[in-house]
Amino acid sequence: MIDVHREAMTSNNVPWNNFLLFYGVGKKMVYGFVEGKDDPSFYRTFFENLLPEGWECKLIQAGSKDKVLALFAATDWNQYPKKAVCFFVDRDLSEFLGGEKYHGENLFVSDSYSIENELLNEHTLERILDEVCGIGTLNPPELQRVKELFRSNLTTFKEALACVMAQIILWRRARQIGDNLIARLDKIKVKAFFEFNSGVIALKSDFVLEASRIQNAADAVNAPIGAAGDLKAVEMEFRAKAGIEKFVRGKYLVSFFLECTESLRLAIPALFNRHPVPPGKTAGVGERNAMVIIGPRTRCPVSLRNFLEINYVEHIKQTQAAAA
Numbered sequence: 001m002i003d004v005h006r007e008a009m010t011s012n013n014v015p016w017n018n019f020l021l022f023y024g025v026g027k028k029m030v031y032g033f034v035e036g037k038d039d040p041s042f043y044r045t046f047f048e049n050l051l052p053e054g055w056e057c058k059l060i061q062a063g064s065k066d067k068v069l070a071l072f073a074a075t076d077w078n079q080y081p082k083k084a085v086c087f088f089v090d091r092d093l094s095e096f097l098g099g100e101k102y103h104g105e106n107l108f109v110s111d112s113y114s115i116e117n118e119l120l121n122e123h124t125l126e127r128i129l130d131e132v133c134g135i136g137t138l139n140p141p142e143l144q145r146v147k148e149l150f151r152s153n154l155t156t157f158k159e160a161l162a163c164v165m166a167q168i169i170l171w172r173r174a175r176q177i178g179d180n181l182i183a184r185l186d187k188i189k190v191k192a193f194f195e196f197n198s199g200v201i202a203l204k205s206d207f208v209l210e211a212s213r214i215q216n217a218a219d220a221v222n223a224p225i226g227a228a229g230d231l232k233a234v235e236m237e238f239r240a241k242a243g244i245e246k247f248v249r250g251k252y253l254v255s256f257f258l259e260c261t262e263s264l265r266l267a268i269p270a271l272f273n274r275h276p277v278p279p280g281k282t283a284g285v286g287e288r289n290a291m292v293i294i295g296p297r298t299r300c301p302v303s304l305r306n307f308l309e310i311n312y313v314e315h316i317k318q319t320q321a322a323a324a
Contacts, residue, residue, distance in 0.1 A: 034088045199268075251287070
């Protein structure tokens, strides 16, 4: 332990220092490196549901995907049990940028653009309406109608962003704005493109044309617009690789989810006559706290569950067998 603390004190790698300070041979603990501050809200619930009594999981924020991958590549697996130390990153747009840099049994890459994409389903919608908004009065046909509207709205939203995602891919390929591009993508406020009427989403008149959405995105990040032919070619590639279904940027989908959930709640009196006023209350969820509130109410993706089984669960079984 003295050696561990000495190594931590002499290293400038803060995430690795945190790991070393918690790591100990024989501890009933598994470890995970994640990208950002919101990630533990999504992952921790799934981990704790699988860990037996007495075991804990320490999640360490590395700060970015590249930093998580750098730690993964630099770890000496002769010193640490691979199944007990795992790494979790978003896939982002790697499908369109040459693929993932690293692969490993203890490296989990999200199925879609990011873990935020896993929030976008009818199961999560129902839980938020019930548990956060306090709407428990919808009967089965009403709830089904709300879910159908959500599904239709989501399709419209994703379709409208295909051209913007194509432009983002072009920027990433051209390395425009350097390392600051990903951070600047947050400046694109896609919710400005849309409006809701009785719970139904539609593009605002100013953004009906694809060119207007692309121009708005370019202005937001201060980057040039790609040539029309290049944009169309990349959009076709985006669609062919399941981009509409899987690779719309997760933070944009979270923005949609929040707007759509509240619009559906407010539209209930217009949809169903027996409700004179919108039931429940405003969720009080914003983009800054979305993962904290919504993340734990999301179902664990099958791929993540399988990953946890072959790593953390298997490590615990091996540890318990060795101690028996």
